[in-house]
Amino acid sequence: MWEANLYRQKHGFVFDYGKDLISMLNPKAGERILDFGCGTGELTAEIAQSGAELVGIDASSEMIKAAQEQFEGINFIEARGESFIDSKQYDAIFSNATLHWILNPEAAISAMYSNLKPGGRLLLEMGGKGNVATIIETLQDVLEEHGYVQQSKTVNWYFPKLGTYSYFLEKNGFKVTFAHLYDRPTKLNDPNTGIIDWLTMFAGKYFTGIPAEDVSSIHKIVQDRVKERLYKDGHFYADYKRLRICAIK
Ligand code: BEZ
Secondary structure, three states: OOOHHHHHHHOOHHHHHHHHHHHHHOOOOOOEEEEEOOOOOHHHHHHHOOOOEEEEEEOOHHHHHHHHHHOOOOEEEEOOHHHOOOOOOEEEEEEEOOHHHOOOHHHHHHHHHHHEEEEEEEEEEEEOOOOOHHHHHHHHHHHHHOOOHHHHOOOOOOOOOHHHHHHHHHHOOOEEEEEEEEEEEEEOOOOOOHHHHHHHHHOHHHHOOOOHHHHHHHHHHHHHHHHHHHEEOOEEEEEEEEEEEEEEO
């Protein structure tokens, strides 16, 4: 279960960075646009300022509830992206920091294809190959050292290569017009607990069945161990690698 308040307060960079993607989307009044993985709705609301009609979907009921409470007049729906098929198609689909949560990429791509009008555009950004590798590899090492071998093998995300995701899009009928994999070191809010907060918010699945006191000490050891590589000028930076793609149906 995602904690919407923690997400907004300490991980607002997720939607701050997404703003840049909106200019590539270039939304227009009268268009019908789907925000695929809308979270707490900040970007959905920003896109809606163009005069486009927005629908936001997210698999988390917490996030959808928070979005509905804050942004009236936008249709927010709790739904899993890979199985959401609307009765009316869209001019464009926008997706920021969501598709790496869907472990069956072709199911998501197929759903997005069905939901777009012919000629409709897809604008997506997600974690790409090597995303948060320093944090995750360190976490896996520390889990193993503590005897949590099973947990260290957790598969939580899908971070594809540029060519792999482009291939899946093309295989499912899209024309890929732009693709870019780039480093985006991401400053974490709290100078003292940045990595611990990130693990608390996003990496809970790795800690299934682990007692709370071990969870806290593993969080702390991981943060200490990555400090040499991920701490700069008084802040921790998560080693994000983004995959940004534009495609047309
Ligand atoms: C990402 O946006 O790349 C991301 C966010 C949370 C967990 C893993 C990756």
